[in-house]
Amino acid sequence: MASRNPLSVILDQNKLTGPNYSDWLRNLKIVLVSKKITYTLDKASPKEAPVNATPDEMEKLEKWSDHNLQARCYMLASMSNELQRRFEETVEAKDIHIRLQELYGA
Incomplete structure (x- = not known):
């Protein structure tokens, strides 16, 4: 069985319904910070790897994905x-x- 992030229980207890967006986002960020992946909310995906991509470039793309x-x-x-x-x-x-x-934020 895969290990589960104990902080994700926060999200189970605070599901996004719309009006609670700011509380949900705060809780989501807590979980994503613990996984060190908060950057995915703000940064665009890397460009697709060119045919002659280096192993380092491929690793970076796979990690982001x-x-x-x-x-x-x-x-x-x-x-x-x-x-x-x-x-x-x-x-x-x-x-x-x-x-x-756009839908619920301030």
């Missing part, structure tokens, strides 16, 4: 079912974050 997936899953898992359906096809955590800010 893994971190983005992890952040996206935390976000979706901590939303109401309605919001999950709205964002389930959104690939980047940053895009979900931007759209939620």
